Amino acid sequence: MAMSSLFNRPETDARTIAWDKDPENAKWLQAMYTKHLGRDVDEEGLTYWGGDLRGDAGRPIQTRTEVLANIMLSPEYSCHQKGGFYVHKTQMCVSKDSIYAELNKEVV
Known part of the structure; x- marks a missing residue:
């Protein structure tokens, strides 16, 4: 394989494959994750x-309503x-205050 072909290959990761499988639902899920979880869908x-x-x-x-209810x-x-x-x-919820406190300990 020529070296140039290694650099010209399109990146394909698991998220891209999952997205391409069902783009309309993927767009909807991305919007729901952003709105309700504050992050990108993985x-x-x-x-x-x-x-x-x-x-x-x-x-x-x-339905989308059922999926959103389950996300919530x-x-x-x-x-x-x-x-x-x-x-x-860890399946734990960490408060922002505790993270900031830990960061401040490290800095001091």
Whole structure:
């Protein structure tokens, strides 16, 4: 493979693949994530919620209203409404104040 072809290949990551699978629902999910979670939708969200909207893997098809209701039942939504940051790895809601306090300890 020529070196130039390595640099000219379009980037394809899991999020792009998930987005391309269902662009209309992906755009809607991006808007809902921005509005209700304060962040961009990731590949996991596109796959999970997009799968609910499409009825993937034999799941019943859900409407956008049903998917939004489920997003709003999530711990991340609850955390965001309280002004915190949801840490997916630990499944914990961390307050901004505690983050700032930790940062100040490191600086001093």
